[in-house]
Amino acid sequence: MIFQKKTAKGVELFKVAAKLGSVDAHYNLAVSYCQGNGVKKDREKAIYHYEVAAIGGHFSARYNLGHLERREERPDRALRHWMISAKMGDEYSLKGILGLLKLRCATKDDYVEALLGYQKATKEMRNDERDKAKVYFETRMEGRRESVLMK
Numbered sequence: 001m002i003f004q005k006k007t008a009k010g011v012e013l014f015k016v017a018a019k020l021g022s023v024d025a026h027y028n029l030a031v032s033y034c035q036g037n038g039v040k041k042d043r044e045k046a047i048y049h050y051e052v053a054a055i056g057g058h059f060s061a062r063y064n065l066g067h068l069e070r071r072e073e074r075p076d077r078a079l080r081h082w083m084i085s086a087k088m089g090d091e092y093s094l095k096g097i098l099g100l101l102k103l104r105c106a107t108k109d110d111y112v113e114a115l116l117g118y119q120k121a122t123k124e125m126r127n128d129e130r131d132k133a134k135v136y137f138e139t140r141m142e143g144r145r146e147s148v149l150m151k
Helices: 002-019 023-035 043-055 059-071 075-086 091-102 108-124 128-147
Strands: none
Touching: 002 023, 023 043, 023 059, 043 059, 059 075, 059 091, 075 091, 075 108, 091 108
């Protein structure tokens, strides 16, 4: 009961932050609408908030949009989302493109372009503190990436 109240309050705060332009708030609202945390599950609202977050540069939102497109059997749209987020340094998007390549829904040139963009982005962001943070957040995000997507 207390958890539900706190979750609902969190969602309300995310809504306020989203209205003020927070990209992270849009991403968190999308996750909430996908999972039904504090709100009723709503695919349309989830997609809307993922799109706003993705346009704002949130690579996980872009990855999730690609994943949703792939599930809807629109690999061309998934590829476009994943190309953008791979070039932002998202390893999961790069792996998604590799999967599309294996299915012959992407070309070798697509993969090479994404890989070079990924390498450039990760090289620019490299330092010891970021490496430690990456390990920390990867362990936290492993279950979250898959669980945030609607089935």
